[in-house]
Amino acid sequence: MSVSLTSSISRPDFPTVSVGDTVRIGVLLVEGNKERIQYFEGTIIAIKKREGKQSLRVRKLSQGIGIEKLFLLDSPKVVSVERKKITKVRRAKLYFLRALGGTKTKKLKDQSWKLKSGSQKS
Template identity: 55%
Template sequence: MNTLVEELEYEHLQSILTTKREKTHEARRQKDEAKRKKEQPAKSQVTKEDKEKKEKIEYRPLPAIAVGDLVKVGLLILEGDKERVQTYEGTVISKHRAGLNSTITVRKTFQGVGIERVFCLYSPRMVFVEFIRHSKARRAKLYYLRNRVGKQSRLEERFDLVTNTILLDLLASESDPSNSRT
């Protein structure tokens, strides 16, 4: 009789242990699945959001911005009830291309202190992007300019792009009948 009671207790303990194991394995599986779902957003949802954003944003052609260019960016600033355009002039040190979320990082030195600012290219607050000078850059990101001071931070000017943009502007003005001089 002793052995029968011991066997029943043993079986009871085994069943309790197996159910605990199964519960912990199931909980781990559920946590892993939740992590995977968080890490990988559905691509169809992302494209739907982008399509909605594209419909809301007005189309405006932007110039071909390259890393190393000296640019002047105009932003719409609210001061109380008034709106004004604030310009920010500096060197483009990086570009992030992500469709409507594309950004550029512009760096300038003001009173010996380096200032960087990130601009969303398709932001409704951005009024204009104006080129001042094209420069040679052999890297995609110019973060090394953060460690340079004074004349060391200068970039060599690129003349082939400047002449091409001037020629393209001239050709566009000649082909446009509204700008004719006659």
């Protein structure tokens, strides 16, 4: 299941992503009177699309502890989405990765050569 993030609701600079891809998402944070962009890099384990609203659930391991975040792509706080790695999966939702350890998640089939050949939409 792949989702084109270039619909009329989403911004056109977001690439097409699918479940299993490794992405780097930039979120705008306001601290006092300063603004900065915080990046979260992880594997997409679920994509939801309903009524024009799209969301990505991204999971990463930080010091052996799994962290999941839900990103609403229609939010103005989401500044950028970068596709870092493409993997081939056979499921629409990768919730089984929660039970696996960090090394077993590396068994997802890497297809990063597709990124280098120019199939990514910038």
